[in-house]
Each structure stands twice: as structure tokens, then as C-alpha cells.
Amino acid sequence: MNAAVLSLVLFTFLVGMAGLLVLLWSITRNRVTWQKTGATVIFDAGEIGTVEEPAGSASDVAALAESAHGRTASDGDRSADDILARREADRSSRTPALAFLGSAIVWLVIGSLYGVVSSLKMTFPDWLTGSAPLTFGRVRPIHLNAVIYGFASMGGIAVALWLMPRLVRTPLRGGRFAIAGVVVWNIGMVAGLLALAFGWTDGVEWLEFPWQIDALFVIGGALAGVPLLLTLRAKKVAHLYVSAWYLGAAFCWFPILFFVANFPGVHFGVEHATINWWYAHNVLGLWLTPMGLAIAYYFIPKVLGRPIYSYGLSLIGFWSLALFYSQVGAHHLIGGPVPTWLIGVSIVHSVMMAIPVLAVAINHHVTMRGRFGTLKHSPTLRFVVVGALMYTATSFEGCLESIRALNRITHFTHFTVGHAHMGLYGFVSMELFGAVYFMLPRLVDREWPYPKLIRAHFWLALGGLIVYVGALSIGGILQGLALLDKARPFLDSVHVTVPYLHARSVGGVLMTLGHFVFAYHAWAMTTGRGPVRTFAGRTPTLAKEVAS
Amino acid sequence: MNRLSVLIFGSVGVLLVTAMILVVMPYVQFMVVEPEEGLAPYTVEQARGRDVYVSLGCVYCHTQQPTDRVFAPDSERGWGRPSTPGDYVYDYPHQLGTMRTGPDLFNIGARQPSAGWHYAHLYNPRAVVPGSLMPAFPFLFEVKRELGPDDVKVDLPPEFAPKEGVVVAKPDAVALIAYLVGLDHTYPSQYLKYTSEQANLNNGAAQ
Numbered sequence: 001m002n003a004a005v006l007s008l009v010l011f012t013f014l015v016g017m018a019g020l021l022v023l024l025w026s027i028t029r030n031r032v033t034w035q036k037t038g039a040t041v042i043f044d045a046g047e048i049g050t051v052e053e054p055a056g057s058a059s060d061v062a063a064l065a066e067s068a069h070g071r072t073a074s075d076g077d078r079s080a081d082d083i084l085a086r087r088e089a090d091r092s093s094r095t096p097a098l099a100f101l102g103s104a105i106v107w108l109v110i111g112s113l114y115g116v117v118s119s120l121k122m123t124f125p126d127w128l129t130g131s132a133p134l135t136f137g138r139v140r141p142i143h144l145n146a147v148i149y150g151f152a153s154m155g156g157i158a159v160a161l162w163l164m165p166r167l168v169r170t171p172l173r174g175g176r177f178a179i180a181g182v183v184v185w186n187i188g189m190v191a192g193l194l195a196l197a198f199g200w201t202d203g204v205e206w207l208e209f210p211w212q213i214d215a216l217f218v219i220g221g222a223l224a225g226v227p228l229l230l231t232l233r234a235k236k237v238a239h240l241y242v243s244a245w246y247l248g249a250a251f252c253w254f255p256i257l258f259f260v261a262n263f264p265g266v267h268f269g270v271e272h273a274t275i276n277w278w279y280a281h282n283v284l285g286l287w288l289t290p291m292g293l294a295i296a297y298y299f300i301p302k303v304l305g306r307p308i309y310s311y312g313l314s315l316i317g318f319w320s321l322a323l324f325y326s327q328v329g330a331h332h333l334i335g336g337p338v339p340t341w342l343i344g345v346s347i348v349h350s351v352m353m354a355i356p357v358l359a360v361a362i363n364h365h366v367t368m369r370g371r372f373g374t375l376k377h378s379p380t381l382r383f384v385v386v387g388a389l390m391y392t393a394t395s396f397e398g399c400l401e402s403i404r405a406l407n408r409i410t411h412f413t414h415f416t417v418g419h420a421h422m423g424l425y426g427f428v429s430m431e432l433f434g435a436v437y438f439m440l441p442r443l444v445d446r447e448w449p450y451p452k453l454i455r456a457h458f459w460l461a462l463g464g465l466i467v468y469v470g471a472l473s474i475g476g477i478l479q480g481l482a483l484l485d486k487a488r489p490f491l492d493s494v495h496v497t498v499p500y501l502h503a504r505s506v507g508g509v510l511m512t513l514g515h516f517v518f519a520y521h522a523w524a525m526t527t528g529r530g531p532v533r534t535f536a537g538r539t540p541t542l543a544k545e546v547a548s
Numbered sequence: 549m550n551r552l553s554v555l556i557f558g559s560v561g562v563l564l565v566t567a568m569i570l571v572v573m574p575y576v577q578f579m580v581v582e583p584e585e586g587l588a589p590y591t592v593e594q595a596r597g598r599d600v601y602v603s604l605g606c607v608y609c610h611t612q613q614p615t616d617r618v619f620a621p622d623s624e625r626g627w628g629r630p631s632t633p634g635d636y637v638y639d640y641p642h643q644l645g646t647m648r649t650g651p652d653l654f655n656i657g658a659r660q661p662s663a664g665w666h667y668a669h670l671y672n673p674r675a676v677v678p679g680s681l682m683p684a685f686p687f688l689f690e691v692k693r694e695l696g697p698d699d700v701k702v703d704l705p706p707e708f709a710p711k712e713g714v715v716v717a718k719p720d721a722v723a724l725i726a727y728l729v730g731l732d733h734t735y736p737s738q739y740l741k742y743t744s745e746q747a748n749l750n751n752g753a754a755q
């Protein structure tokens with residue numbers, strides 16, 4: 001059995017590698033044409049060299065243009081048709097995008113509060129023990145499901161609905177499906193979280209929602225996917241930009257994963273565990289990561305007015321991500337009762353993940369090279385670029401963490417939780433925040449009322465995250481070393497973490513405060529509160545509109 | 549890349565091919581796994597207790613997968629021999645876990661067979677393990693003035709006992725403890741090679 005299995009695994013691996021080599025070869029051959037059209041497709045004619053930053057104040061935008069290109073902001077030489085088409089695309093998704101976004105922010109606030117409560121409960125075991133819905137084992141999954149399926153997924157869908165029309169230069173089609181989708185999805189969230197609070201659970205990490213309720217997410221997700229597909233089909237561009245592949249593929253992958261992993265009655269024993277972690281890592285790698293990368297790939301070049309460094313690299317990055325990320329699931333079961341070959345496959349592919357990560361890192365960071373000063377002037381870039389850096393950092397940490405010798409130390413500890421938040425908060429959430437700061441002004445056609453609040457949100461989020469991840473990374477390693485030392489009693493491994501768990505609570509409170517600031521600001525913005533200023537980043541008004 | 553079909557079929561295709569390796573092949577391999585000979589199916593009470601374990605989320609702090617000595621000193625800690633797929637055939641949903649905020653529980657019944665200890669520990673872990681950081685589960689118990697005929701009384705050190713009345717386990721707690729006390733996989737495994745060594749590995753667990 002094992003020889004056959006191994007040769008099959010080897011065979012698919014080689015096929016995958018061969019595919020990548022062919023891709024590499026064709027890219028080098030077609031370098032010139034692909035490079036040019038691919039990376040510039042997000043710009044209108046005459047737009048390259050022009051910054052776009054709707055989240056910045058008038059002085060921000062001027063300073064941004066100065067530091068990005070050494071010249072003043074201008075609308076370049078875009079044609080009236082292009083300007084109108086972009087504006088129409090931007091506004092076409094208004095209702096569904098706002099609905100998904102508003103829900104995402106509500107779930108973020110709820111989820112963060114549950115996160116803080118879970119964190120405090122780990123150090124104060126006699127706090128709030130009076131009833132089952134408040135026990136740690138229920139508060140924690142409510143936290144995870146609220147932030148993953150409520151905040152990150154709904155936020156990602158909101159961005160996808162808004163970005164896709166922009167990427168393919170045509171208004172959103174079938175937005176009404178997405179509005180139905182948001183309703184169904186939210187019903188699923190409320191039902192699912194209530195079920196967890198009252199002890200009705202499927203009992204598997206990342207898949208806790210009862211499968212009867214999961215059906216709502218399948219329907220809601222499909223409804224949200226329809227407009228994306230219709231819009232993609234109506235595309236008015238010769239090339240699909242990288243971000244469109246990531247978004248499109250994510251919407252193909254997620255339903256498959258969700259359906260297979262939640263299907264009742266087919267999984268059993270250890271097989272259930274392998275499915276569990278195949279799903280969990282694919283939700284990260286093939287659903288949330290593509291969304292984060294789509295955002296980074298769009299907003300970094302768009303805000304700067306500068307095409308990404310290499311379109312060919314982004315192709316390699318995309319296909320190798322698909323190939324490698326989909327096989328890393330079993331690295332969550334290292335040391336467990338699963339066949340060695342399966343763990344081996346996952347470790348190998350975890351290390352191979354260095355390829356797509358490098359491709360993405362080069363693309364993002366080289367595009368920024370020499371222009372990091374622009375972060376001072378662009379709220380969007382501040383979040384998006386920090387997020388992109390965190391992606392690189394988390395992923396390299398992940399590559400190391402999956403190697404057996406290091407996994408022994410970190411596997412069962414809080415280190416994993418630190419890594420999880422560096423990825424999901426530092427990378428995915430930061431990308432989402434950045435995208436929201438860019439798209440909301442376009443959706444409601446006004447400038448953010450309180451620039452100071454954006455700054456406060458950024459520093460609370462980043463400061464909190466650094467405390468959170470720093471504390472758990474150190475505490476987790478100490479815990480792991482204590483666990484590996486058989487001479488030390490088990491309780492040592494518990495007590496050594498306590499100061500770090502307190503620090504994590506502090507970091508978490510900072511992040512949560514940031515979320516309140518963010519939620520208030522977004523609410524003030526959409527309901528028209530606060531001072532109205534010049535809106536330097538507004539879509540240019542056309543001469544003929546001024547005349548009429 | 550400019551074709552929508554390349555994107556859709558390509559991305560779905562890659563996922564399906566890789567799922568052959570990560571989903572289908574393990575499925576086939578696990579399907580033929582026989583239960584270990586020493587493994588008994590859960591009793592009705594234990595199965596109910598397992599549901600309580602699942603619904604209270606014990607898995608977020610406890611693993612149920614003692615690992616090999618090469619990976620971690622689980623057997624030296626008395627957590628038992630490495631587990632095998634044959635140990636889990638009656639387990640659904642699986643509760644392998646990935647966090648060891650608390651100890652591995654796969655052989656807790658062998659290591660701590662006293663139901664009385666478990667009741668006190670569940671009511672308030674600090675009553676029996678000073679310095680424990682495991683949450684208390686008082687809502688699984690009730691305080692009664694007098695013991696009824698079928699009531700399970702919980703013995704507590706005086707400083708943890710209520711001033712008046714006796715602490716009695718609710719049915720959920722009774723079932724949960726039946727499950728915990730029954731968690732014993734220290735029998736020899738047909739899948740692990742050296743039976744004598746297995747016995748050594750189990751030593752701590754069954755002391």
C-alpha cells in the first residue's frame with residue numbers, strides 16, 4: 001500500500017512541478033507582451049504616475065503624490081469615458097457592498113469582545129463560570145466563528161463585490177442576489193452562534209456550526225458569488241488582473257471545501273481529523289489568503305500609480321499557491337496518529353510554500369521599494385503594506401513551524417495562536433481595513449470625517465498586535481520547552497505562560513479599542529455625521545458636468 | 549491570463565487533484581482500519597458523556613493523542629503509548645485537539661480512575677490541584693439541602709464546599725465523568741510493533 005501511495009504522491013508532485021516549469025518557460029518567452037498589458041490593466045490610459053487615495057485629506061494626497069512621483073497630484077490625462085466608466089463601476093455595488101461591510105464590522109466588534117473574554121478566562125479560571133454559554137469552551141469557538149465567518153469572510157465578500165467591477169471595468173451585474181446573500185448569511189451567523197452558545201455544535205475546530213445551519217452559508221455564499229460570476233463574464237478588459245484571479249478562484253474553492261468538510265455522516269475517527277485540518281488550512285490558504293492578496297495586489301500599485309514589479313511572478317505565485325497550499329493540511333497533525341506519508345506530503349508542501357510567498361513578497365515589496373515614505377501620507381497604504389509585510393513574515397514563520405524539529409516545540413502551545421493572529425490579524429484583517437478605508441469614500445462619496453481616528457485605529461491595531469504576537473510567541477516557546485522536558489511537572493508548562501497570557505489580554509484590549517474606533521468612524525461616515533471637508537481624493541468631476 | 553475558463557477549471561482542477569492525496573487516499577486507507585482488539589464501544593452513558601465533553605469544548609485545552617517518544621515525552625508523563633487509528637474507530641466527531649493548555653486525556657481513566665476525584669476537579673479544579681488554571685464548571689452541579697436517593701454527592705475540601713447543603717452532580721456531570729473514567733487505551737495495540745515496549749510506555753498511565 002505505502003509504496004503505491006508514495007509513488008502516486010511523488011507522481012502528482014512531479015506533474016505539479018512540471019506544470020510550474022512550463023509556466024515559467026512560457027512567461028520568459030512572452031515576457032514583453034504579458035508584462036506590459038498584464039500589470040497595467042488596472043490603470044486607465046494616462047493614469048500611471050497618478051496617485052489615487054480617497055482616504056487621504058487634501059494635504060495627504062498632495063504629499064503622497066510628491067513622495068511617490070515627485071510631482072503634484074493631477075488626474076493625468078484620463079479620458080472622460082474612462083472616468084465615467086470607473087465611477088459607474090465604483091457605485092454599482094453600493095448596496096450589497098455596504099450591507100456585507102456593515103455586517104462584517106458588527107461581527108468584528110462582537111467577535112473581538114468574545115476574544116477578550118476568552119483571553120481573560122485563560123488566566124482567571126473562576127471568572128464567569130456560572131453558566132454554560134459563558135464557559136471557555138463555548139466562548140472561544142464563538143470568537144473564532146464570529147471573526148472568521150462573520151468578519152473576515154463577509155468583509156472579503158464586500159471587497160470582492162466592490163473590486164470586481166473596477167477590475168473588469170463594468171458595473172456589477174445581479175447585485176440583488178448578493179443582497180439576498182447577505183440576509184441569508186447573517187441569519188446563518190446568528191443561528192450558528194446561538195447554537196454554539198447553547199451547546200449545539202458539530203464539535204470540530206473551524207467547523208463548529210451545526211451542519212443543518214451550514215446549509216445557510218452554502219446558499220448565502222452561492223448568492224454572493226452569482227454577481228461576481230455575471231460581472232466576470234461581462235468583463236470589458238483584455239486581461240484579467242491578478243486580483244481577479246485570486247478573488248475568482250477563492251469563490252470557486254470555498255464552496256467545495258465547505259461542502260466536503262461539513263457533509264454529515266461520511267467522516268469517521270482519525271479520517272475526520274484529516275478532513276478537519278485539510279479544511280481548516282484551506283480556508284486560510286484558499287479563501288482568506290487569496291482575498292488578502294487580491295487586496296494587496298490591487299491597492300499597492302493603484303494608490304501609488306505604479307504597476308506591480310512583475311506580472312509573470314504573480315502568475316507563478318498564483319498557481320504555485322494553488323498547488324502547494326492545498327496540500328499542507330496535515331501539518332496540523334504532526335506527531336498524531338496519521339500515516340507518516342500524509343504528514344510528509346504536508347511538510348514538504350509547507351516548505352515549498354516558500355515559492356509563492358517569495359513571488360508575492362518580491363512583487364509587493366519591490367513595488368514599494370524606495371517609496372516607503374508614502375506610508376506617512378496614505379492611510380490605505382499604511383494598512384495594506386503592513387499587512388503585506390505580515391504575510392511574508394507569517395508565512396516564513398509557518399514554513400519553519402511545520403518542520404518536525406521545530407513543530408515539536410510549538411505544536412501544542414500558544415505559539416500557534418500567536419502565528420494564527422499574526423496571519424489573520426496582521427495580514428488578512430489589516431488588508432481588509434486598508435481596503436475599507438479606500439472603498440468607503442468611493443461608495444458614499446465623501447471624505448472620512450475624522451482623519452485622526454484612522455491614525456488611532458492603525459496604531460491601536462498594530463500596537464495591540466505586536467504585544468499579542470510577541471507575548472504568545474515567547475510564552476509559547478517557553479511552554480513548549482517545558483512540555484518537552486519530562487523532568488518538569490506539567491503544571492510548570494501552565495504557569496510559565498501566565499505573564500504572557502496577561503500581556504496577550506492587554507494586546508487584545510488595544511486591538512478591540514481600535515475596532516470600536518473603526519466601527520464608530522465607519523458608522524459616522526455612512527450616516528453623514530461629522531465635518532464635511534473638500535474630499536481631495538474624489539473622483540474627478542468632468543468639465544461638462546460642471547457646466548450643466 | 550485572460551480566459552475565465554482557464555481560471556475556473558484550472559483552480560478547481562488543482563484543488564480536486566490535490567484532494568485526491570489529502571482527502572481520498574487517507575479515506576481509503578482509514579476505511580480498512582480495524583478497531584484495536586482491546587477497544588470497547590462506548591456505553592450509552594459514556595456516549596452521552598462524550599457529547600457533553602464535545603459541547604463544553606474541552607478539546608480547546610486538551611488533546612486526545614499521546615504521541616511517540618520521539619516527538620514528545622508523553623509516555624514518560626504517564627499519558628500512555630502512542631495512539632493508533634484503531635483506537636478512534638468509535639469516535640465521531642473526532643476530539644484529537646491541537647492545544648495542550650491542559651494534559652492529554654486519552655488515558656485519563658487509567659491514570660485517574662477515581663470518579664470522586666473527577667467530580668471535585670470538575671466542580672472546581674483548584675479543590676484538588678492547587679494552582680490549576682482549568683476553568684471551574686459549577687453549573688454542572690447543584691447545591692441541595694439533603695441528599696436524594698439517587699444523588700451523587702461530591703466530596704470537597706471544606707474551603708471549597710458551600711456553607712450549607714451538599715453539592716450534587718447533575719446528570720450531565722455524571723455522564724461526563726463516566727466518559728472520562730472510561731477513557732483508557734492502554735491495552736496493547738495490534739498496529740504498534742513491540743508489545744513489551746508498549747507495556748513500558750503505558751507504565752505511568754496505569755500505575
Ligand code: HEM
Binds near residue numbers: 391
Ligand atoms: C507558507 C505559509 C504557511 C505555513 C507553512 C504555515 C504553517 C502552519 C503550521 C505548521 C501551523 C501549526 C499547526 C500546529 O502545530 O498545530 C499553522 C497554524 C496556523 N496558521 Fe499557518 N502557515 C502559513 C501561513 C499562514 C497564513 C498566511 C495564515 C493566515 C491567513 C495562517 C494562519 C494559521 C492559523 C489560523 C493557524 C492555527 C490553526 C489552528 O490551530 O486553529 N498561516 N500554520
Ligand code: HEM
Binds near residue numbers: 140144424425608
Ligand atoms: C480583537 C482582539 C482579539 C483577541 C483578544 C483574540 C483572542 C483570542 C483568544 C483568547 C483565542 C483562544 C486561544 C486559545 O484557545 O488558546 C483566540 C483564538 C483565535 N482567534 Fe482571536 N482574538 C482577537 C482577534 C481575532 C481576529 C480579528 C481574528 C481573525 C480575523 C482572530 C482569529 C482567531 C483564530 C483563528 C483563533 C484560533 C487559533 C488557534 O486555534 O490556534 N482573532 N483569539
